[in-house]
Amino acid sequence: MSDHDHPHDHPHPPETQDAGSQALAEALRSSFVIVKFALAALVVIIFAAGFFTVGPQEKAVILRFGRPLGEGQKMLLSSGKLYWSFPYPIDEVVRIPITENQTVKSTIGWYATTPEMEAAGTEPPPGPSLNPERDGYVITADRNIVHTRATVLYRIDDPRTAIFNFTSGTNQNFNLAGVSNAVLNAVNNALILTAVRFNVDDILTRDVAGFQDAVKERVAELAEREHLGVAIGDVQVQSIPPRQLKDVFAAVTTARQNYDKLLNDARSEENRILSQAGADAASITNAAESARTRFVTGVESDANAFTELLPKYAGNPNLFAQMELAKAMTQILTNVQDKIFLPQCADGKPRELRLQLNREPPQPKSAANP
Amino acid sequence: MKKNLITILIAAVLVVIFALLLFTFQVRQSEVAVLTTFGKPAANNIDQPNLYFKWPWPVQQVYRFDQRVQNFEDQFSPNYTKDNNIVLASVYVGWRISDASRFFQVWRGGSVTAAQQQLETMLRSASLAVFGSHNLSDVVNPDPSQLKFEAVENEIKAKVQQELGANNYGMSIEFLGIKKLGLPESVTQTVFDRMKSERQKYISEAQFKGEAEATKIRSAAERQAADVLANAQAAATQIEGSGVAEAAKTLSVFQQNPELAIFQLQLKALENSLNQKSTLIFDERQSPFSLFQNLPANTPTK
Numbered sequence: 001m002s003d004h005d006h007p008h009d010h011p012h013p014p015e016t017q018d019a020g021s022q023a024l025a026e027a028l029r030s031s032f033v034i035v036k037f038a039l040a041a042l043v044v045i046i047f048a049a050g051f052f053t054v055g056p057q058e059k060a061v062i063l064r065f066g067r068p069l070g071e072g073q074k075m076l077l078s079s080g081k082l083y084w085s086f087p088y089p090i091d092e093v094v095r096i097p098i099t100e101n102q103t104v105k106s107t108i109g110w111y112a113t114t115p116e117m118e119a120a121g122t123e124p125p126p127g128p129s130l131n132p133e134r135d136g137y138v139i140t141a142d143r144n145i146v147h148t149r150a151t152v153l154y155r156i157d158d159p160r161t162a163i164f165n166f167t168s169g170t171n172q173n174f175n176l177a178g179v180s181n182a183v184l185n186a187v188n189n190a191l192i193l194t195a196v197r198f199n200v201d202d203i204l205t206r207d208v209a210g211f212q213d214a215v216k217e218r219v220a221e222l223a224e225r226e227h228l229g230v231a232i233g234d235v236q237v238q239s240i241p242p243r244q245l246k247d248v249f250a251a252v253t254t255a256r257q258n259y260d261k262l263l264n265d266a267r268s269e270e271n272r273i274l275s276q277a278g279a280d281a282a283s284i285t286n287a288a289e290s291a292r293t294r295f296v297t298g299v300e301s302d303a304n305a306f307t308e309l310l311p312k313y314a315g316n317p318n319l320f321a322q323m324e325l326a327k328a329m330t331q332i333l334t335n336v337q338d339k340i341f342l343p344q345c346a347d348g349k350p351r352e353l354r355l356q357l358n359r360e361p362p363q364p365k366s367a368a369n370p
Numbered sequence: 371m372k373k374n375l376i377t378i379l380i381a382a383v384l385v386v387i388f389a390l391l392l393f394t395f396q397v398r399q400s401e402v403a404v405l406t407t408f409g410k411p412a413a414n415n416i417d418q419p420n421l422y423f424k425w426p427w428p429v430q431q432v433y434r435f436d437q438r439v440q441n442f443e444d445q446f447s448p449n450y451t452k453d454n455n456i457v458l459a460s461v462y463v464g465w466r467i468s469d470a471s472r473f474f475q476v477w478r479g480g481s482v483t484a485a486q487q488q489l490e491t492m493l494r495s496a497s498l499a500v501f502g503s504h505n506l507s508d509v510v511n512p513d514p515s516q517l518k519f520e521a522v523e524n525e526i527k528a529k530v531q532q533e534l535g536a537n538n539y540g541m542s543i544e545f546l547g548i549k550k551l552g553l554p555e556s557v558t559q560t561v562f563d564r565m566k567s568e569r570q571k572y573i574s575e576a577q578f579k580g581e582a583e584a585t586k587i588r589s590a591a592e593r594q595a596a597d598v599l600a601n602a603q604a605a606a607t608q609i610e611g612s613g614v615a616e617a618a619k620t621l622s623v624f625q626q627n628p629e630l631a632i633f634q635l636q637l638k639a640l641e642n643s644l645n646q647k648s649t650l651i652f653d654e655r656q657s658p659f660s661l662f663q664n665l666p667a668n669t670p671t672k
Contacts, residue, residue, distance in 0.1 A: 021634060031595055032377075036376075036377055036380070039377070039380040039381065039384065040380060040417060042382060042384070043380055043384075046387075063398055063399060063419070065396060065419065065420045065421040066396045066397045066398040066399055066401070066419030066420060066421070067399055067419035067420065068399055087387075087457060088396075089390055089391065089394055089395070089396045089421060090421075092396070092398070102628065108549065108550050119383045128559055128562075129555045129556065129558045129559040129562070130552075130555060130558040131555055132446055132458050132552045132553075132554070132555060133446070136550070137552065138509055138551070139551055139552070139553065140510075140513055141510060141512035142512065142619050143506075143510055143561070143636075144564075144568075145553075145558060145561050145562070145565070146563050160399075160491065164399040164400045165400075165438050165439055166438050166439050166441075166464075167400070167436050167438040167439070168441070176401070176499075178438060178439065178441065179441070181441040182439070182441055185441065185443070185462040185547065185549055186377075186547070188462070188549045188550065189462070189547040189548060189549060189609065191573055192548055192549070192550065192551050192660040193520075193548075196509060196510045196511065196519060196551070197511070197512060197514060198512070198516060199512055200565075222545075222547070225545070226464060226544065226545040227544075228465055241565075242562060242565070244562050245562060245565055245566060245569065246564075248566050248569040248570070248573075249569060251569065251573055252569045252572045252576070255572065255573040255576035255577055256572075256576050258422065258491065258576065258577065258580060259577070259579065259580035260580075261580075262580035262581060262583070262584040263580060263583055263584060263587070264587075265584065265587050266583065266584035266585075266587035269587070269588050270587050270588065270590070270591035273588070273592055273594075273595045274591055274594060274595055274598070276595065277594070277595030277596075277599055278598060279599040280598075280599055280602065281598045281599055281601065281602030282602070284599070284602040284603060284605075284606045285602050285605050285606055285609065287606065288605065288606030288607070288609035288610050289609055291609075291610060291613070292610055292612065292613030292616075293613070295610070295613045295614070295617060296613050296616050296617050299617035299620055300617075300620060302620075302634070303620040303623040303624065306623055306624055306626075306627075306630065306631060306634065307623055307626075308654065309624060309630065309634075310627055310630060313627065313630045314627070317629070317630075324633070324634075324637055325637065326658055328637045328640060328641055329658055331641060332640065332641060332644045332650070333650070334646050335644065335646055335648075336644055336646075336648050336649070336650045337646060337647050338648075338649035338650070339647060339649075339650050339652075340649065340650070340651040340652070341652060341653070341659065341662070342651055342652065342653045343653060343662070344653050344654055355393040355653065
């Protein structure tokens with residue numbers, strides 16, 4: 001009898017297949033788990049990579065299938081938020097270095113200098129002429145030469161135009177270099193065109209504000225005509241005469257100041273003369289008024305006195321006359337400075353008198369005044 | 371079963387992404403693309419931003435161009451005007467690729483540098499021609515009605531545009547302007563000399579004009595002052611006259627005894643004339659010195 005002779009129906013897998021298959025299945029199972037995990041991780045990474053933020057000195061634009069999302073200023077995403085976009089090729093985030101106000105400085109009309117020299121307040125020595133390759137300047141309407149430069153502030157009014165319609169030509173990046181260059185050329189053109197319409201003295205002294213306004217007007221006009229998508233803000237223009245003529249221009253300024261001084265002095269003299277004349281006139285009329293009053297009053301008082309004296313005179317005219325004369329002589333002799341009594345000659349002949357009419361005392365003779 | 375579905379979904383997403391990368395391309399807002407099939411460019415430009423289909427390399431290939439406005443400036447070069455003046459000018463231009471397919475074929479590999487070199491040649495030639503047909507006063511003039519600055523710019527632009535169109539370079543001009551205007555170096559010195567003499571003229575003018583104006587103001591003031599004083603004198607005479615007229619009303623009083631009136635006037639005249647700083651010489655015949663006649667003679671003692 002065998003030790004396993006009872007009949008039974010439970011299966012018995014082949015012993016050779018069992019170990020190999022099981023190991024393979026186990027390996028495949030674990031590999032699939034790893035692959036699934038990797039795939040899931042990849043999806044998560046792709047999803048997470050869609051998050052982005054915007055820096056403080058920049059703006060961002062999401063391009064969906066190449067087209068910017070949003071219109072106008074809403075197109076520009078600012079800092080302070082967390083944004084999410086689909087991965088490329090659906091979405092693409094472009095960043096643009098942009099601040100509220102952009103600045104361009106036109107120096108095509110300025111002599112050659114460096115920022116370091118500007119900061120130090122120095123300048124290269126001027127030559128006898130201007131080298132067109134090196135020294136910038138503008139020609140004025142009266143065919144003179146001046147140096148002028150402008151600083152223009154502008155802001156992006158239409159981001160779609162300013163960012164997506166202008167390039168700096170160096171690469172396909174998105175920035176403001178292209179539109180900035182276009183604005184700068186508009187400023188350059190405005191300076192030149194405005195200068196050829198203004199005379200040198202208008203640019204430098206007589207109509208500085210008018211020149212600046214005309215430059216601004218031209219820049220704004222070009223910005224609109226060339227569809228730059230920017231709004232022109234403050235425009236500052238600085239103009240100076242050629243450094244070669246600095247002294248002679250300064251002399252003109254001095255001469256004009258002297259001219260003003262001469263006129264001011266003359267006007268001040270005019271005021272003095274007229275005031276004096278007014279005062280003298282008032283004095284003359286016042287004196288006349290006073291003389292008139294005095295005269296009339298005097299005559300009236302004389303008349304009164306006459307009326308009073310008349311009866312006395314009528315009584316004894318001779319005595320009255322003698323008394324009045326004696327009274328008058330008393331007063332006269334009191335007032336007279338020199339009184340000379342000249343007795344009559346004993347023989348009754350007239351005396352000869354010699355009068356020295358010069359009243360000034362004779363000057364003593366000296367060495368200086370012989 | 372559920373686990374398998376997730377796996378399939380993830381795999382499908384990845385396949386879609388891979389397919390998108392391989393079979394599509396994106397054209398951005400700023401771009402224009404040319405699609406070549408086995409190296410031959412398609413006639414149509416792809417200039418609208420979107421996602422487009424393509425067969426993978428080597429069947430089809432995408433060439434992208436910047437369709438934005440590009441700035442270009444030519445050299446600062448001399449131009450001769452109609453009235454034989456030399457004017458240095460530099461022109462800036464905003465140009466763009468208007469036909470990318472054509473641009474790609476005309477300029478080897480779509481080289482912007484090569485295109486701009488040609489553009490510079492055209493700008494130079496147009497500037498010379500246009501400045502040559504204008505006087506200097508057309509570009510430098512204080513009278514706005516005489517100034518043809520913008521006309522010169524427009525003529526240069528029209529010439530360049532015409533040439534670009536005639537040659538079908540796939541480029542167009544958006545705007546053009548003069549960036550810099552100058553004179554030859556030797557001329558600047560002459561201008562300085564002229565400006566200097568002009569300034570000297572202003573200096574002497576200011577000096578002489580100032581003196582003349584000042585003299586005019588002073589003499590006018592003096593004349594006005596003389597008028598004022600003369601008027602015052604006239605007024606004073608009138609005032610005094612009115613005083614005399616008023617005083618004359620009392621004349622009837624004196625007419626009662628003209629002899630006394632005259633005596634009193636004489637007495638007053640005597641008093642007034644023999645006031646201070648006068649010398650009176652008299653002898654004993656004159657009253658009241660006649661009193662001296664009766665004095666005893668003062669005989670000298672021996």
